[in-house]
Amino acid sequence: MADADGVEIPEVDSVSGSGVPIRGNDIDTDQIIPARFMKVVTFDGLGEFAFFDLRFDEDDEQKDHPFNEERFQDSSVMVVNSNFGCGSSREHAPQALMRWGIDAIIGESFAEIFAGNCLALGIPTVTADAETIEELQDWVDENPDGDLEIDVEAETVTYGSETIDVTVDDAQRKALVEGVWDTTALMKSNAAAVRDTARELPYVEADAIPEAE
Amino acid sequence: MSEGTLYDKVWDRHKVTTLPTGQDQLFVGLHLIHEVTSPQAFGMLRERDLEVAYPELTHATVDHIVPTADQSRPYEEDAAEEMMSELERNVREAGIDFSDPDSGDQGIVHVVGPEQGLTQPGKTIVCGDSHTSTHGAFGALAFGIGTSQIRDVLATGTLAFEKQKVRKIEVDGELGDGVGAKDVILEIIRRLGTEGGVGYVYEYAGSAIESLGMEGRMSICNMSIEGGARAGYVNPDETTYEWLEETDYFRENPEKFEELKPYWESIRSDDDAEYDDVVRIDADELEPVVTWGTTPGQGIGITDPIPEPEALPADKQDTARRAQEHMRVEPGETMAGYDIDVAFLGSCTNARLPDLRRAARIVEGREVHDDVRALVVPGSQRVQKAAEEEGLKDVFEAAGFEWRNAGCSMCLGMNEDQLEGDEACASSSNRNFVGRQGSKDGRTVLMNPRMVAAAAITGEVTDVRELPEAEVTA
Ligand code: SF4
Numbered sequence: 181m182a183d184a185d186g187v188e189i190p191e192v193d194s195v196s197g198s199g200v201p202i203r204g205n206d207i208d209t210d211q212i213i214p215a216r217f218m219k220v221v222t223f224d225g226l227g228e229f230a231f232f233d234l235r236f237d238e239d240d241e242q243k244d245h246p247f248n249e250e251r252f253q254d255s256s257v258m259v260v261n262s263n264f265g266c267g268s269s270r271e272h273a274p275q276a277l278m279r280w281g282i283d284a285i286i287g288e289s290f291a292e293i294f295a296g297n298c299l300a301l302g303i304p305t306v307t308a309d310a311e312t313i314e315e316l317q318d319w320v321d322e323n324p325d326g327d328l329e330i331d332v333e334a335e336t337v338t339y340g341s342e343t344i345d346v347t348v349d350d351a352q353r354k355a356l357v358e359g360v361w362d363t364t365a366l367m368k369s370n371a372a373a374v375r376d377t378a379r380e381l382p383y384v385e386a387d388a389i390p391e392a393e
Numbered sequence: 394m395s396e397g398t399l400y401d402k403v404w405d406r407h408k409v410t411t412l413p414t415g416q417d418q419l420f421v422g423l424h425l426i427h428e429v430t431s432p433q434a435f436g437m438l439r440e441r442d443l444e445v446a447y448p449e450l451t452h453a454t455v456d457h458i459v460p461t462a463d464q465s466r467p468y469e470e471d472a473a474e475e476m477m478s479e480l481e482r483n484v485r486e487a488g489i490d491f492s493d494p495d496s497g498d499q500g501i502v503h504v505v506g507p508e509q510g511l512t513q514p515g516k517t518i519v520c521g522d523s524h525t526s527t528h529g530a531f532g533a534l535a536f537g538i539g540t541s542q543i544r545d546v547l548a549t550g551t552l553a554f555e556k557q558k559v560r561k562i563e564v565d566g567e568l569g570d571g572v573g574a575k576d577v578i579l580e581i582i583r584r585l586g587t588e589g590g591v592g593y594v595y596e597y598a599g600s601a602i603e604s605l606g607m608e609g610r611m612s613i614c615n616m617s618i619e620g621g622a623r624a625g626y627v628n629p630d631e632t633t634y635e636w637l638e639e640t641d642y643f644r645e646n647p648e649k650f651e652e653l654k655p656y657w658e659s660i661r662s663d664d665d666a667e668y669d670d671v672v673r674i675d676a677d678e679l680e681p682v683v684t685w686g687t688t689p690g691q692g693i694g695i696t697d698p699i700p701e702p703e704a705l706p707a708d709k710q711d712t713a714r715r716a717q718e719h720m721r722v723e724p725g726e727t728m729a730g731y732d733i734d735v736a737f738l739g740s741c742t743n744a745r746l747p748d749l750r751r752a753a754r755i756v757e758g759r760e761v762h763d764d765v766r767a768l769v770v771p772g773s774q775r776v777q778k779a780a781e782e783e784g785l786k787d788v789f790e791a792a793g794f795e796w797r798n799a800g801c802s803m804c805l806g807m808n809e810d811q812l813e814g815d816e817a818c819a820s821s822s823n824r825n826f827v828g829r830q831g832s833k834d835g836r837t838v839l840m841n842p843r844m845v846a847a848a849a850i851t852g853e854v855t856d857v858r859e860l861p862e863a864e865v866t867a
Contacts, residue, residue, distance in 0.1 A: 204712075205711065214828050215805045215806060215807050215831075219458060219475075221479045222432070266688075267523070269522060269537040271521075271541060272540075275540075289588065289591070291591070292623055293537060293539060296542070297541065300542060354414045354415055355414040361414075364441070364443070364549065367548075367551050370410055374409050374551055377409045378420055381406060381420070382656045390446060390447065
């Protein structure tokens with residue numbers, strides 16, 4: 181969709197790329213990007229700190245982690261387990277993953293704020309049951325160069341010779357497929373209706389409502 | 394779908410339209426901002442040449458990175474100074490009120506909003522911080538948002554959001570001695586799980602909730618997000634109105650109080666409201682709850698044994714095993730007696746005046762254990778001042794606590810207050826995630842503020858009810 185400010189919001193019908201398995205339930209945003217790396221005023225450069233404490237020990241020596249492995253360096257589809265992204269609402273978490281190179285995530289389940297933050301960046305978070313995820317993770321492990329293709333609209337993932345059904349939340353699917361996941365322009369076009377809603381609210385003082393542009 | 398609940402009513406009043414995505418566009422009545430999650434959003438606004446649409450409904454404070462010891466500017470740490478300067482520039486350019494440290498009103502965003510009367514029943518409140526759910530204690534619909542959504546709210550005064558289900562959590566009965574609001578919410582999360590609330594908003598009700606003061610209700614709503622629920626609320630009642638009447642906003646505008654009260658009454662959940670789910674909890678059965686693991690859902694009563702991972706649901710076993718290894722706890726034992734190195738009394742969950750008062754009563758006339766570093770970090774400058782005036786600072790300092798300036802501090806270790814190495818911390822905060830308090834080997838045990846005080850004194854996790862002569866009642 182063409183944004184009113186001339187910014188083009190791409191439609192995200194599908195994402196493809198090789199996968200990287202990140203195993204474990206309840207991986208919270210503090211693990212995805214530790215708070216000490218949030219002392220920044222832009223998101224640039226956050227990629228190298230993704231999963232930092234899981235990737236490096238005290239002496240900055242590499243630990244075992246898929247993000248450290250040579251074979252996954254070009255991966256763009258992350259395969260995770262349940263409740264991924266729980267905890268803090270920091271958008272730094274999906275920003276760090278995106279800047280590391282992740283374009284889509286397949287998992288058993290996602291924390292809501294995290295999934296919402298991903299959507300705002302155009303990153304699909306698609307879900308499948310535990311067994312399917314485990315198979316996918318194993319396949320990715322054995323085929324680090326193999327492509328996974330996520331069809332957002334059809335709600336399928338194709339890998340090797342298999343095509344499986346996955347679930348994409350309705351609103352997320354619409355937003356991605358129709359290219360309306362960047363909501364600023366969309367909502368700004370309703371400014372008059374917004375002012376009307378505000379006027380009907382008893383607690384909003386009249387002078388807090390801007391004049392029509 | 395729910396019907397006739399506060400959530401439904403507030404939603405309907407704030408709904409502008411339904412977007413092509415199927416999401417609703419909601420008007421935002423109060424947008425709170427702080428230094429960590431807002432600078433990028435202001436950056437995005439500048440990139441697109443957009444202005445802040447509703448600056449008067451926006452309010453800023455600084456809390457996460459602010460040093461709690463030496464606050465002279467420029468801050469010692471460059472990154473902290475840069476974030477603070479950026480916030481100062483953003484609020485100045487947009488004309489946004491800022492409770493900065495010089496105002497005497499600065500503090501953790503979720504303490505500041507309520508104490509200034511910005512938080513009110515029936516408002517939609519958002520902030521780039523997951524604990525925004527705190528403000529639901531006043532019957533507001535309040536939730537945390539990400540930075541792109543902050544940009545949306547700044548630019549349009551609205552947010553695209555999907556309506557959720559409503560679960561009523563009825564807590565009836567009376568809380569026993571030494572048991573507080575914190576224990577109620579830790580118990581709720583223990584029972585329903587850290588994901589139990591995904592897709593839901595929690596309505597907290599029942600006699601035990603109604604009998605709590607506003608601070609207790611805030612502690613409960615605060616941790617809704619730890620149970621997976623994006624928002625939690627309590628219907629407004631006389632307790633709510635009494636608090637509001639004393640705030641700056643209504644002192645300055647007393648006529649507003651009478652004017653708004655009918656609105657507040659009108660948005661209360663109807664007696665015959667329909668809920669998507671109802672859960673009941675017996676308050677009489679609760680004891681102080683402490684966590685044994687590395688998620689807020691890994692809690693147990695202080696006299697209960699730490700669970701065997703095998704006894705937990707299959708999908709929780711791995712996490713439990715890893716947590717027990719990290720915490721170095723043994724299944725079958727209780728948490729009582731677990732050695733601690735640090736006691737942290739602070740955070741938006743439990744650093745308001747009544748929290749500090751209750752803890753002070755435990756500490757009074759006692760001494761912090763030799764092996765323990767103990768700090769009190771008041772939730773706001775106002776809490777700090779009030780506590781100093783009524784002598785609480787003296788009580789804490791006499792016992793050996795450090796008395797700090799207001800901020801988030803060791804709740805997340807973004808300033809200089811951090812755990813070191815594998816230190817164990819008795820903490821009144823809300824998250825015990827690995828690395829949360831600044832050291833990835835650090836160990837956090839969540840508990841209520843009186844329990845933190847007791848642990849500071851004995852040097853180990855302690856059932857506060859067993860401290861001799863301790864005044865443990867609320
Ligand atoms: S006190 Fe802790 S939980 Fe509360 S806002 Fe600050 S960092 Fe977040």
